[in-house]
Amino acid sequence: MFSQEKFGIREAISLITIVIITKIYFTSPALLIKFTGTAAWYVTLISALTAIVGFTFVYLLLRRYPGKNLIEIFEVVWGRSLGSIFSGLLSLWFIAESCIFLREFTEVLRVYELPLSPTSFIILIFVVGIGVLIFLGLEAIVRFSKLAFPIFILGFIVVLVLSSLNFNIHHLYPVFGYGITKSIFHGLIRSSVYGEVIILAVFYHSLQGVKYIGKSCYSAIVLSGILNSVSILAYLMTFPYFTAPRIISLMYEMTKLIDYGRFFQRLDPIFFFIWNVGSFITVATLFYTGISIYCMIFRIQNIKPILVPSLIILYSGAMLPQDATVIITGYVQASREYSWIVYYFLPLITLIVSKFKGNKGEYSKK
Amino acid sequence: MNKWLILTAIILVIVFSVTACYDSREIEELAYVLAIGIDEGVNDRVRLTIQFPTLKTGPAAGGNGENGDNSVGGEQDGYTTITFDAPSIAAGIDIANTFLPRSLNFMHTKYVVISEKLAKKGITELLMSLVRYREIRKTAHVVIVKGSAEDFLKENKPTIGTTLSKTMELLMEGTYNTGYFPNTTLHDFHNSVHSTYEQAIAIKGAVNDFKNIKENGDTDYKGYIKTGGEYTAGEIPRKGGSKVDLFGTAVFKWGKMVGELNGDETRILLIVRNEFNRGIFTIEDPKSHNSAISLNVQQVKPPETTIRFEEGRPIIKLNIMLEGELLAVESMINYNTYQLKPLIERAFEKYVREETYKLFEKCKDLNADVFQFGTVAAKHFMTIQEWEQFKWLDRFQDSEINVNVEFYIRRTGNII
Structure with missing residues (x-):
């Protein structure tokens, strides 16, 4: 069995929350505001609710097969070959997500801070860092998340509180944005934003049981839903619906606007710290999950032998997109809108099939 | 052994990566632009003027451009302005970098100064290039x-x-x-120039040539009480000090400057927008004509604005709440009594109310909702489509306003 280190609920919540909410530092909120206007702040709550429903399928599946992770369940329900295809899809998706995220981070970094550094250089440095973290293992990633989480949240809150100077609550009207139908539609399909909770189902053996996974995942979705909603609310109150969609990183621009007189301004470093730490954890987690699933499919006991080739894939994958526009309006958008198929739909049909087949985990049989 | 090799490799990677070799720029390699001026170009599309510190004092200051005080040396040395024509702002920066020994950096730019002539032709595209440029805050x-x-x-x-x-x-x-000019930043301007809620405003500035101050009786002043804010930038009767005036407001409509407000009008505008902090107002003494009363006025509560629609016509109800301190009473009448203090309060309320009506009519004539009433009107619409179809900014000129002002004198200075 692929070796999986142990961690607790707090670590799990920290990890998943960071992975989910790091997206708000990039282009996703601007795109959401573009489609839903002033309603964006509660559309993300609709997404969170949808994600809770979506994850419930995964949770029911895990409860049906106690002691087995999602990859093992795929194999039990679908058989080795078909199960591997399902798991392979999940693995590919996580690797693709990490490549997209890494490239998005690089592009935004180049826009705002490192315009002269070549894309390949930034990606390479990041990949090396991720390589070190992955080499140290899942436990290192999770412990690092737990360590970074309070600073991450504190930095996030500080930026929001200090930005309140520029808030105008009237910018939240008309209250229904581009219409209820559009809001619900985008709320449903963008539930993919919270889809990374499935990571804990992959690392089932690291937690102490299905109840702990449920508790961690539901808590992470609720927490990140609130944080996402609050941050989009802040963005909308600072940048009205007609200017927000034009801005690459709303959080960064909001931080740049903090100005409390001559001695208290230019707080971008706070932003950069939490931004970089969050991105680092997110890409490392997504990529680690992707290659872990690969290891589980092919019964590879240790991730280390395939680490270097995998990192080359991450580097190459991140280098593939031609430009920032392709990344922002193409890949990122597609990832936010279609990930639910992989994250929730695959477990759902697996659950349905397992009900029809009537097979259950060993523990349940007893 | 392996562990040491890995550790050494990690340390080497970290050490080399943190040098930021591609984007590292030492402070002495940069010229920090404090202000950027934009005029209509003669040789090219725009004429750019950049002002930056030369980081030196003494007789040699002034550099290749003109010295700040048009002289060499002196205590105002240490900065310079350079003017050149360019096809665009971004291209201009590159051009300037060819004849300047240091790279221009706009991270500390405090003013974006645009000529009125250019502003009247429209500055939306120009503004977008500034907003897009990452260095300009x-x-x-x-x-x-x-x-x-x-x-x-x-x-x-x-x-x-x-x-x-x-x-x-x-x-x-x-x-x-003072409230004599608005605090308009590039962020505010960018938001409002694309806004469906409001029209944009900007700070009005000018060079005061000190010719407005008359030494003899050749003026239009006939001894009546003036408010002190009836000027716009460049018109203040003064001499000495800096020649730079910031006074009044430039009013925009869809990115084109369509009018201007003087200092008094600007104060009223800021009060309605809830952007007024404090300022000294001078009004006529209600019991003694040709005597002035000075009040230090503060806005402690935001104005209450409600809007209803009568057959599609916006009816605005505005309740302004101010409080203040009595600073000077020329007539020496003792207003510190329950009977007389309300007289000043009612007189000031009347002044603010009338000025608000006048300003409202002026802005209606310009068809520019600079009051941000649109932000309140938007509450009546469920969706953005409905709101945008209503075209608030075009319908503003059909609106009607009812103003109520509440003013209380909280303190009366050092004298009871």
């Missing part, structure tokens, strides 16, 4: 100047101390201490 102030931006920046120099950046920052404090 959106906290930079937008100033529209009478005459040329070039002349304005040549006169932009420290009068107290030697630091121009500090002078520019402290000059902007005037908006909080």
Whole structure:
């Protein structure tokens, strides 16, 4: 069995929350505001609710097969070959997500801070860092998340509180944005934003049981839903619906606007710290999950032998997109809108099939 | 052994990566632009004027361009202005980098100064290029100047101390201490120029040539009480000090300047927008004509604005709440009594009410909702489509306003 280190609920919540909410530092909120206007702040709550429903399928599946992770369940329900295809899809998706995220981070970094550094250089440095973290293992990633989480949240809150100077609550009207139908539609399909909770189902053996996974995942979705909603609310109150969609990183621009007189301004470093730490954890987690699933499919006991080739894939994958526009309006958008198929739909049909087949985990049989 | 090799490799990677070799720029390699001026170009599309510190004092200061005070040496040295024509702002930066030994950096730019002539033709595209440029912070102030931006920046120099950046920052404090000009930043301007709720405003600036101050009786002043704010930038009767005036407001409609407000009108505008902090108002003594009463007025509560629609016509109800302190009573009448104090309060309420009506009519004539009433009107619409179909900014001229002012004198200065 692929070796999986142990961690607790707090670590799990920290990890998943960071992975989910790091997206708000990039282009996703601007795109959401573009489609839903002033309603964006509660559309993300609709997404969170949808994600809770979506994850419930995964949770029911895990409860049906106690002691087995999602990859093992795929194999039990679908058989080795078909199960591997399902798991392979999940693995590919996580690797693709990490490549997209890494490239998005690089592009935004180049826009705002490192315009002269070549894309390949930034990606390479990041990949090396991720390589070190992955080499140290899942436990290192999770412990690092737990360590970074309070600073991450504190930095996030500080930026929001200090930005309140520029808030105008009237910018939240008309209250229904581009219409209820559009809001619900985008709320449903963008539930993919919270889809990374499935990571804990992959690392089932690291937690102490299905109840702990449920508790961690539901808590992470609720927490990140609130944080996402609050941050989009802040963005909308600072940048009205007609200017927000034009801005690459709303959080960064909001931080740049903090100005409390001559001695208290230019707080971008706070932003950069939490931004970089969050991105680092997110890409490392997504990529680690992707290659872990690969290891589980092919019964590879240790991730280390395939680490270097995998990192080359991450580097190459991140280098593939031609430009920032392709990344922002193409890949990122597609990832936010279609990930639910992989994250929730695959477990759902697996659950349905397992009900029809009537097979259950060993523990349940007893 | 392996562990040591890995550790060494990691340390080497970290050490080399943190040098930021591609983007590292030492402070002495950069020229920090404090203000950027934009005029209509003669040889090319735009004429750019940039003002930056030369980081040196003494006779050699002034560099390749003109010295700040048009002289060599002196205590106002340490900064310079350079003017050149360019096809665009971005291209202009590159052009300037060819004849300047240091790279221009706009991270500390405090003013974006645009000539009135250019502003009247429309500055939306120009503004977008500024917003898109990553170095320019959106906290930079937008100033529209009478005459040329070039002349304005040549006169932009420290009068107290030697630091121009500090002078520019402290000059902007005037908006909080007087309310005679708005605190418009690039962020505000960018938001409002694309807004469906409001039209944009900017700070009005000008070079005061000191010719408005008359030494003899050849003026239109006939002894009546003046408010002190009936001027716009460049018109204040004064001499001495900096020639730079920031006074009044430039009013925009869809990115084109369509009018201007004087200091008094600007104060009323800021009160309605809830952006007024404090300022000293002078009104006529209600019991003694031709005597002035000075009040230090503060806005402690935001105005209450409600809007209803009668057959599609917006009816605005505005309730302004102010409080103040009695600063001076020329007539020596003792207003510190329950009977007389309300007389000043009612007189000031009347003044603010009438000025608000006048300003409202003026803005209706310009068809520019600079009051941000649209932000309140938007609450009546469920969706953005409905709101945008209503076209608030075009319908503003059909609106009607009812103003109520509440003013209380909380303190009466040192005298009971």
